[in-house]
Amino acid sequence: MRFDEAFFDRIIDRRNTDCEKWDDRGVMDPDGIPLWVADMDFACAPPIVEAIRKRAEHPCFGYTIDNPADDEALIGFWRRRHGLEIQPGEITMLPCVVTGLKACVRALTQPGDSVAIVTPVYGPFYGSIKSNGRIVRAVSLKRDEETGRYDLDFGAMQKALQEGAKLVMLCSPHNPASRLWKKEELTRLCELAEEYGVPMVCDEIHADFVYAPGKFVSILSIPEGRNRAVMLCSASKTFNVAGLQQAAMVCMNPDLLEKLRKELNAAGVMCGNTFALLAARAAYTQGDDWLDGLIAYLDGTRKLLADWVAAYVPKAKMSPIEATYLAWLDMRAYGLTCEEMARKCRKAKVALTGGTFFGEEGEGFMRVNFACPRSQLKEGIKRLGAALEEQ
Ligand SMILES: Cc1ncc(COP(=O)(O)O)c(C=O)c1O
Known part of the structure; x- marks a missing residue:
């Protein structure tokens, strides 16, 4: 099968599949266009569907044992795609x-400790700290108002650490700023x-x-990171x-790893979902051509999106997109709250x-998920522009 533009341009009706993005009536009517929840309106790689179908044909779904093939699949993928040895x-x-994220906060800090996060950032970073009785120490990114690009503020991070932050949590690449952190950073x-x-947690989901x-560049490919970072x-x-x-935590420091596993064990977090593990194994071993096609499509979309925003939402300023399928729009010129x-x-x-899902600095901003067929995205951006012009 070819994973070309035609594959990703195909409209798939996801309504009435208990799909958060399409079926949450608290957010959107059935004929709305969802550019919010971060999943993609594309068919997944065929080997995943095949692995699930094959397993579903067997009528027993009892307890699953750990299979070394799951680790090997993940290791092979990270070696091939990112040059990281795990x-x-x-x-x-x-x-x-x-x-x-939550297990790291619980295992690596004490109640009342402060945890440094680089903001604005994906909402559950805040939740994982607050819901566990720890204190958020927000370290704001520096925004270049001319270009909309964000940079780390090392002085502010040092201040947070001087003032006692006990853990640093980073999103890399960064959601919502779409920044790809450089090795030097x-x-x-x-x-x-x-x-x-202090230990670090690096959410590398994007x-x-x-x-x-x-x-x-993974935090675990940096010598100082290998010894103190937990990668998700x-x-x-x-x-x-x-x-x-299906997710994974990679930790190369045995002391941190022991604390994390103790915490997961205490919370009863086990990972043995038969379908999820098989899907991940198929994806990691047979999904490269689908993924390459996807990235080529998203890369094209990212460029078109800049044109459509300029044409239909002219007062918005989009941050440069180096990574993720999420665009961060500064809408403050419209003078409206989120x-x-x-x-x-x-x-x-x-x-x-x-934008406020990502913290208070997000007021007046909005995030667009552009991982959908281009015709759908264009219509969504047109609607956004029309919505904001309406008195
Ligand atoms: C930075 C980041 N971390 C975590 C998640 C959620 O991942 P999961 O569904 O594996 O909890 C998302 C989802 O959008 C995300 O953007």
Whole structure:
């Protein structure tokens, strides 16, 4: 099968499949266009469907044992795609990355500790800290108002560590700023964490969505990171099977790993979902051509999106997209709050993610998920523009 434009241009009706993105009536009517929840409106790689179908034909779905093939599939994928060497003993399977974020907060800090996060950032970073009785220490990204590009603020991170932050959590590549962190930036962050003796958590769930000439660098490929970082990744995000739930935690430091496994064990987090593991194995071993086709499609879409935003939402400013399939739009020129924009969008039958989901710095911003057929995206952006112009 060819994973070309025609494959990804195909409209698939996902309504009435208990699909959060399409079926959440609290957010959008049935004829709305969803550009919000971060999954993709594309068919997944055929080997995944085949693996699930084959297994479903067997009528017994009892307990699953760990199969070394699952670790090997993940190891092979990360070696091939990112040049990272992982050993089987360093991997812990998880149902999802958010479980990993929470387990890290619980295992690596104490109640009342502060945790440094680089903001604005994916909402559950805040939730994983607050819901466990820890304190969010927001370290704001520096925004270049001219270009909309964001940079790490190392001075502010150092201040947070000086003031006692006990853990650093980073999203890499960054959601929602669409930044691909460079090796030098990650190295500097790791050196700071080393200076203050704190562990790090690096959510690398968007590692595979990177556009040329950029090249993803894992925190675990940096010497200072290998010893103090926990990396979280997920087959379900890369291969668009989030409903199956399959993620992994990779930790190369035995002391941190022991604490994390103890925490997961105490919470009863086990990972033995038959379908999810098989799907991930098929994806990691037979999904490369689908993934290459996907990235080529998204790369083309990212360029078109810039044109459509300029044409239909002219007062919006889009941050440069180096990675992820998420675009961060500065809508402040429209003079509306996120809540007001959401109301107008609902009326115009389009749904985006409001910037405040990513923290208070997101007020007046919106995030667009552009991983959908281009015709759908273009219509959604047109509706967004019309919504904002309406008095
Ligand atoms: C940065 C980031 N981390 C984690 C997640 C959620 O991952 P999971 O479904 O594996 O918990 C998302 C989903 O959009 C995300 O963008």
